[in-house]
Amino acid sequence: MTAVKEQDVSDAKILFEVRDIGKSFGVTRALDGVSVEFKPGELLAMVGANGAGKSTLIKIICGYHAEYEGQILVEGKEVQFHTPKAAYDNGIATVHQIINEGVVPSMTVYENLTLAKLLNPGLPLFYKKEALRIEAREVAATMGLEIDLDTPVDQLPQSERQMIAIARALAIKPRLLILDEPTSSLSDKESERLFAMLDRLKQLGVSILYVSHRLHEIGRIADRVIVIRDGKLAKTLQRPFQVKDMVTAMVGEIPKHSFLADRERGIDDTNTQVELRDVVVAEGAPPVNLKVRKGEILGLTGLIGAGKTELAQVLFGITQAMSGEIRMAGKVIHPRNMSEAIRAGIFYVPEDRAENAVVPLFNIRQNMTLPFLRVFDRLGIMDVNSEIKRCREMIGAMGIKCEGPEAEMDSLSGGNQQKVVVARWLLEKYNLVILDEPFQGVDIRSRHDIGEYLRTSIGDKSAIIIATDLDELIEVADRIVVMNNGAIIGEQEYEDIDRDKLLQLVAQEKEIQEREESAV
Template identity: 35%
Template structure:
């Protein structure tokens, strides 16, 4: 890609960008929110047309005006939202061979036996054991991701864009994906790898390009740079400068649980969160973090134990009960549970406080707009206008909306479940600032995460959750990432 330029409504999103991808390499493309990496890849995959510049393969200039043009040239994209790339009611085989089915033009003469055999051969070549007759709707997120990778082989892709492919995966599933990426490399396929997780970027990448403000600011081999340099290039300053911990006065207990339990994932949790305090609960995937957050919020009902808010016993049996008790949740699956993606930013921010914006059952449009304008400015939400659909925002800005809708309520306890999942470094900075400001206002913060570095940088206390139980507590500055991993993995020294 040479001299690529693109503007939206007169605002330059890309400025004279050059990007190169070789066959059989993994080239990481990094950048904060609004850096231009998504726009660049949309031009490469045919979703957008560039205003300036050229795209070429082996020195031959291409005309990429649609995704179909890109696919003809062997350029394919696997998006973060895997469900949107698969047809849920079709089988695994049909999804893998989808382009073949589409090319048949609706012909009734399809050899289903041959189609299933070919799909099975592709899966076998990748070392994947997935029944080709299963409906895609029955698969886990990780299995769906693997089906998409298998489709790339069936389509004989030459270049692949992997957009946040590990965001929905556990550590073990991510390792399996990296093994498949090695297979793609060995087959001579070039991979553009977009991720916000720097350790995995350095684990799999041959080269790293960093974009900032629509331009390329770094292009180095992975061996010639490090995480600190990459963060500095992304932000224009160091990690420490971008993530200062805001000082807050810690008061008396706000949230207390004793013996809280439900099912096999939450087994007798005791914890306390004080006003102005950020308490991180860290654990590996499957430790029970999400299940604990749902019990506190009332999305699931506790079988045993007690919850108290401000010294008063509560027993939330629904999210409405949780909100009434002063507990709000920013869930891990923000697009499914945290926001209404088809609704505007304006309406999402208003939802929890409609009563205060209404009179005689009618919402005041002027009040709602004033509230949204104030929240957008305060939270740093990058939206062209308040009435834009939330689906059109970046992941980081969608998360700010998911958080922001609760900030005007009377909630005293904020529960965050993996709030930085699939969020870039720049948006993380804003989310950490918002959380710090809530603590300064005297709110109690419970921060559930598998990102140990975030817990160490943000929390006043860290609780380690393993198999549904709190197994260790650390004060600020008392633990290292190795300590947290040791206890989170049940003290299994080999894993640690």
């Protein structure tokens, strides 16, 4: 079966092709001479570090950049993609990384799913809502979406918005579907659903361009992998893929990072920095007990909805615990709001930097110093020079690639933007810093930079890194704690990390519930 399919793929006529695509922004050469063929029914994965030029290539193919060098060919004929509509009319649908650009938050699920229909000039002025609703239900069913169709999208979690954005793209029946980091906010189960759907699309002959940082995932689902590095096509890989090959092509040889050695150091086994005793996060949630040692980076994992973020929000004073005790270096604290948490030295880097962290109007310096403006306040007036000085230090320490402290945020790649919003909380001494999904849509290099800086600067303080992706945690954490259904159900020290066992803990949600139910 698979053999036959592969035969089909290689023989099939090439539908889309880009040749010698190049693009410059000012003096920066973002893309240089990239040629790619898209075959019907093939899932082509594109990987590369942040800032390598992946997004630029996507934006050219989907008509966002009016000016580019090189050619785009559809069925062998050259076409000009100067507007998104031109790409759209040629059957190219794109789901961008920023989910909220793909959905209309104020509209309901069914309105979102049928938006393309609503904009269709053929639709009568007074259309039948019921007909659209039926259609929306069909789309939802094919996607395996189990959502109330009348829920406004802004009340849904990111993962479901993501599925809706993809469903919307499919509504135009694309011949080439571009997915930019589609699984970055999906749980494993939701990802599986997405993969199953992509399989179905492949059978229908749709070409798929799939961009992701999750290399294991790509290794499983891709038919072919292209690696972009510094604006050039660095390598094309064929099945079977080795993750090591992809990484090597992406970032060159990774220097053997010193994490392993450092892990031995640092941690003070006898001293607890933060302790949670029977903390109940919300009505009906199980009590949580957790100790974080001085000098420790604790990895907290679990599926979306396992209660990781909720726990962080209690620590940061966004919400209040129902009961229980939080101790910081032995003293009981109960942050009633964020200011109190910050005063207690608890800092929080929220997930989804575009929505929760980046101030787009501000440059790097202004973004970085935002939580600690008081430090730079001289009799009411901001001391911009010392801001710049401090910001320069952080740019150097974390390896932020930018023109300088005064560069705009949108001139940075995603990974470097992430470094800025992490750096803002490392400006001042913390007792506990919590990073919530800090590696979402962040390339390996940036991930290393962030992890390494955290490790070298942690001293006798503590950090919690929340991530759904186990591999990210295994890279940086001293200990990994698994949450499931609001409870902590397991933990492993770094020395005896067993990936499969952890995965089993993460995924066993259903079984536990079922066992408990049958016990009752």
